[in-house]
Amino acid sequence: MKSTIKRAVAAVCAAVTVTGMAGCNTAPADVQETSTSAAGTAETAAAASSADYDKTVIRVDGNRFTVDGKTLFINGVNTPWDKWNDFGGAFNETFWDEHFAKLHESGVNASRIWINCAGTSTLKVDKDGILQSVSGKHWKDLDKLFELAEKHHIYIMATLMSFDHFKDSNVGYENFRTMVSSEEGTQSYIDGYVLPFTERYGKNPYLWSIDLCNEPDWIKENAECGQIDWDVLCTFFARCAAAIHDNSDELVTVGLGMIKYTSDKYDGNYFSDEYLGSLAGESAYLDYDCPHYYYWQYSYMGYPFETTPAEFGLTHTKPAVIGEFAVLSESGRTCYEDYENAYNNGWNGLCMWTSNGVDGCGSIDDAKGATEHIAEIAHDEVFPLGDE
Numbered sequence: 001m002k003s004t005i006k007r008a009v010a011a012v013c014a015a016v017t018v019t020g021m022a023g024c025n026t027a028p029a030d031v032q033e034t035s036t037s038a039a040g041t042a043e044t045a046a047a048a049s050s051a052d053y054d055k056t057v058i059r060v061d062g063n064r065f066t067v068d069g070k071t072l073f074i075n076g077v078n079t080p081w082d083k084w085n086d087f088g089g090a091f092n093e094t095f096w097d098e099h100f101a102k103l104h105e106s107g108v109n110a111s112r113i114w115i116n117c118a119g120t121s122t123l124k125v126d127k128d129g130i131l132q133s134v135s136g137k138h139w140k141d142l143d144k145l146f147e148l149a150e151k152h153h154i155y156i157m158a159t160l161m162s163f164d165h166f167k168d169s170n171v172g173y174e175n176f177r178t179m180v181s182s183e184e185g186t187q188s189y190i191d192g193y194v195l196p197f198t199e200r201y202g203k204n205p206y207l208w209s210i211d212l213c214n215e216p217d218w219i220k221e222n223a224e225c226g227q228i229d230w231d232v233l234c235t236f237f238a239r240c241a242a243a244i245h246d247n248s249d250e251l252v253t254v255g256l257g258m259i260k261y262t263s264d265k266y267d268g269n270y271f272s273d274e275y276l277g278s279l280a281g282e283s284a285y286l287d288y289d290c291p292h293y294y295y296w297q298y299s300y301m302g303y304p305f306e307t308t309p310a311e312f313g314l315t316h317t318k319p320a321v322i323g324e325f326a327v328l329s330e331s332g333r334t335c336y337e338d339y340e341n342a343y344n345n346g347w348n349g350l351c352m353w354t355s356n357g358v359d360g361c362g363s364i365d366d367a368k369g370a371t372e373h374i375a376e377i378a379h380d381e382v383f384p385l386g387d388e
Contacts (some may be wrong), residue, residue: 011103041138054204056385059154060251060287063316065348070384074208074321075339075374076110077103077364079356080117080159087115087145088122088138096145100152100307103355106368107375109382110155110208112255112323112351115142116163121203123193129178129185131192139200146204155208157290157323157351158201159255161213166225177226181234190243202248210250211323212237215257215292230261230270231279237271238280251287255323259291259301263313267299289314292324295331303331305341309348319348327352327362335362339370343378 012123040144055068065072079099083090103111116122117137124132149156165176179185194210201207216233241252260266269275273285291314293304304312309320322342327335335352342350352370357363364371 027269053203053205057249058205058208058251058321059249060319063318063320063348064286065319071381072109072384073343073374073378073381074155074351075371075378075382076107076112076155076157076349077352077355077367077371078113078324078351079103079111079355080114080354080358085117085121087141088135091137091141093119093144093148096148097151098146099249100154101357103154103364104152106274106364107371107373107382108154108355108364109375110157110349110351111355112157112159114162114214115145116160116168117162118167119161119174119176121187125172125175125185125189125337126177127175127180128269129175129180129188131179131185131188134193134356135197142197142201144202146206147270149206151206153206155206157209157211157253158207159211159214160197161212161215163218163222163225164214166219166228168224173226174254178227181228181232186236186239187302190240194240194243198244198248198250199329202250207250209287210244210252211255211290212240212252214255216254217257217261220261234270234277238276238284241276241285242280242283245283245285253286253288253321253323254293255290257292258297258310259293259304259313262289262291264315265313286318288319288321290321290323293322294324295329298331304347305333305338305350306345308346316346319328321348322350324353326359327354327366334370335367336370336373339367339374340377343374346369 029259057067058072059066065074081091082095082099086092100111104379108174119125120124122135124134126132129312146156164170166173170176178191198210213219219228219233220230244250244252254271256262256271262269262271271286271289276284276286289309292303302312304322309316314320320371325338329335339350352367353361355367356366
């Protein structure tokens, strides 16, 4: 088990009710691809292991990230996709090679990437919710991605799933809804995808963590995503987290669309160690908190960059990262101010949306001054191994 401190959980509170999509991250229309054969094995992976794994891998020590015992601040971004469903689809090695180089030159040390945007080009799930196969090209493309991440020293938060899988507009959405709601379906996903991914890339130190799902809030709240209850969704997440922890040293999180469901301050903490543990045992926990924030949340939940994680509503007994926020915000504050304020207020990292400008929220060109500034004033925390 990770060296993370368990959090106590208060009773579920009745508070804010917020509905709707978060921020700028509305996905484009799904791109259909033909699935190939089942997943490869760790032995054939190109991105297997680094000789310096123990010195390079990110770990958790209390409420901080560390690398080789030194504190790490995540000076991060989201590069969610180049082409929707890249990995198993229209993967472009040149884009990722050049973009990772640009990120590193801009002082960035991490990127959150949706390795499976909506599932249809990657995972073949039948009507009973049973995972039948994983695209072989998916693994081949990810091998190259992790090779490039190690080349450019960019830590990857790998997002395995999104609310987009469950949307009425996604081909196969009913199968994914059945999968997470079924004990057999969940186990097939763990055995056929989660654990093969963990085995294949678990010894690449530039796999920072596994994000089990992008913004499951909308799966719970929005009719177009099924309005699946938290007890069902969290049982699925708890079982996935337990399987990862029981079989690897990988860090696990869930990128919530807002703090509402991961804090005792609002509608109850459905991602506490106590609650997840009650669903799947003591290995079922998240290693760090990763709420997303967009300015539409301001009147409900305040402004996280100008508060500590605890003041914002997290216990901060484990690391806390703002997993998404718009570079170009309606707040009137600049990205430069947000990065600096978050760092000064004790957040353990933040990842702006997006580095490659997939929508109207900005790009690394808009945030470069901010990421370079943090890399300069906190160099030993952004690059604890040195600026290679």
